Amino acid sequence: MTSSTSPDSGAFYAKVTFKGRSIVVPNVTRETTVAELLEQVDLPGSASVKLLHKGKVMWSGNVSSATSPAFPNGIKGKSAKVLVMATEAKDVTDLNAKKSDPLTRGFEGEKEREEHRRKGGGGGGARGHWGPAHSSQDRDYKFARIEECANQSFGHRSGSRTPHAFRARELLEKLSTDPGVVAVMTERELVVNALGEMDPIDDRLMQKKAEEGMCVLGYNTNRGLRIDIKLRTDDLEGFLPYEDLAATLLHELSHNWVGEHDALFWTNYGQMRAEYLYRHASLAAEGYYVDGRTTAAIAGVAQHCGAGMKQVASFVLEEISQETSRYGVPVQLVAPAVMKHCSELTIEAEAQKEEGSLEVVAQAKEERVTVV
Secondary structure, eight states: OEEEEOTTTSOEEEEEEETTEEEEEEEEOTTOBHHHHTTTSOOOTTOEEEEEETTEEEEEEEGGGOOSBSOTTOOOSSOEEEEEEEEOHHHHHHHHHSOOOTTSOOHHHHHHHHHHHHTTBOSSSTTOSSOGGGOBOOSSSSEEEEEOOOGGGGTOOTTOOSOOHHHHHHHHHHHHHOHHHHHHHHHTTOOEEEEEEOOTTTOHHHHHHHHTTOOOOEEEETTTTEEEEOOBOTTSSSBOOHHHHHHHHHHHHHTTTOOSOSHHHHHHHHHHHHHHHHHHHHHHHTTOOBTTBOHHHHHTOHHHHTTOHHHHHHHHHHHHHHHHGGGTOOGGGTHHHHHHHHHHHHHHHHHHHHHHHHHHHHHHHHHHHHHO
16 A cells, blocks of 8 residues: 655545555545545455554454544655555464364474484484484584485375385484494594485486496485485385495495595495494493394394304405495405404404493492491
């Protein structure tokens, strides 16, 4: 609504605009009521109306009872812009009667979730996926952001059998807080800007590699700027096995140092894989359980690390040999470094065990002295 003053008569013209339609109302004065001002505007009698001027509400109420002056103090200057807003009572009633979408988080819920993320927390509630003692990433060495693939990107529709994007996010959070992954990233002081889900349909790199006869399970952009993992099966009806996803994530983390799949890359990956299994084996040895299961069982690797580091080394080398042959790298070039690293981890475990025993003995002696 725009108005211009008439210095001779004290009246002014008002331009009323509503839903793209403008009407000029002549001879408007300070005594002109809101109802008189809006009588030529097609408004339902039950509508709630607001008149706004310079961001402030000049008047609000029901059109049928709009008997107060629209401009009791007049308008300063030659023109003024006034916004007319109207909402039907039926629309308000219908909106209030609707139930909120259970899949949509409110502002408070989103605020709490964002605060949890900022502190490095994962999903799965307060206990996380890995129990209360391992429910978050490291404070400094972590994935800064988690980004699931939006539903519309790959044609998710109501009734679709593919898991919802919320489930994909939970899976990415489970990977980011996996004690084995956390141990690897902390030991090597890694920070990755984003851990994301590959679009299972519209991913250009995946399509290109598929045309070349290769299967892309993940990729690392700019050596740690972003890592994307293929979470879903080809038919989109479920997720790939967690054990395979964790191995793919470690594979992509290894690309932070080496781009090509050469002997150096596979050596680095083999050592990281051994560290991952060692961490889960250590938690099992410590008696750490989550709802009656070890973290190794939750990660699907209990069968690979339950019999000590010799079993770990054997499994890692067997796993690597299946990949190195595709790239023309003899596993014999990788084996010595991986075996040595497993031996170092064994020595570290024995040292920690001995140190723990000494602490128990010292505590017992102190308690005896206190009693005496």
